Amino acid sequence: MAMELWTAATPNGWKVNIMVEELIEAGIEMPELKMRSINLQNGEQFSEEFTRHNPNQKIPVLIDGDISVMESCAILQYLGEKYPSTLLPQGDARWEVLQWLYWQAANVGPIFGNKLSYTRYMSDVPDEAKAHPLERFGKEGLRLANVLDRKLEGRDYICGKEISIADIAIYPWMRGWKWSKIILVECENVMAWIDRVRARPGVERGLSFGIPKDEIDQWSEKRKKDTAASGAAIASNEVLKSKI
Ligand SMILES: N[C@@H](CCC(=O)N[C@@H](CS)C(=O)NCC(=O)O)C(=O)O
Secondary structure (H helix, E strand, O other): OOEEEEEOOOHHHHHHHHHHHHHHHOOOOOOOEEEEEOOOOOOHHHOHHHHHHOOOOOOOEEEEOOEEEEOHHHHHHHHHHHOOOOOOOOOHHHHHHHHHHHHHHHHHHHHHHHHHHHHHHOOOOOHHHHHHHHHHHHHHHHHHHHHHHHHOOOOOEOOEOOOOHHHHHHHHHHOOHHHHOOOOOOOHHHHHHHHHHHOOHHHHHHHOOOOOHHHOOOOOHHHHHHHHHHHHHHHOOOOOOOOO
């Protein structure tokens, strides 16, 4: 039976596209994956239909028969367990991978996401109100990049010689450092790893979801403007409803 992925062209969304393509690269015969683009700017994530599959009302969500899986890192783990490969190894190596997967979910995603929002999307917020969160999330983002830099010393990928779901979770956020303006250039191991991951054919296919190939590495001015407008709509306190 086909699986469905309800998603959008964002770092958390691309993780799952990359995972599916890397499973194919690993020789797994994957079932058909039906993609459904969710328009976040129009609030499709708040619909009844979406909320039935993901009570947290955010992309991505994977629907596999009777099972719906929310949270991008849980989806990576689900696919890694369902289709065994080196992307989620067994034994001690598994715990090495899982702790870095959870490190992404608990640290890199929220911190890089907040830094990005204050840098690009909260254009109506006065500069003096943005100063503290920008400094806080900027410094913490750079600290996290340095944690990763140290982990990558002498390694091709985060947990050793093979790419794993930890790399797949962390890469889409780190590669967007220019967009979030967390300047990583002094993290030489991270910069080299970004290039190494980007060079993989499965990663390129995953990143091309929702974006033309010639814009994967350099967005057009129009895409930057549209993404900023969409991000502003999502980040606005006006549309944030606390009551579900
Ligand atoms: N921790 C979640 C984060 C998901 C998330 O924040 N998704 C964003 C797009 S990257 C979203 O759907 N935003 C819409 C909104 O906040 O209304 C995951 O990793 O799946």
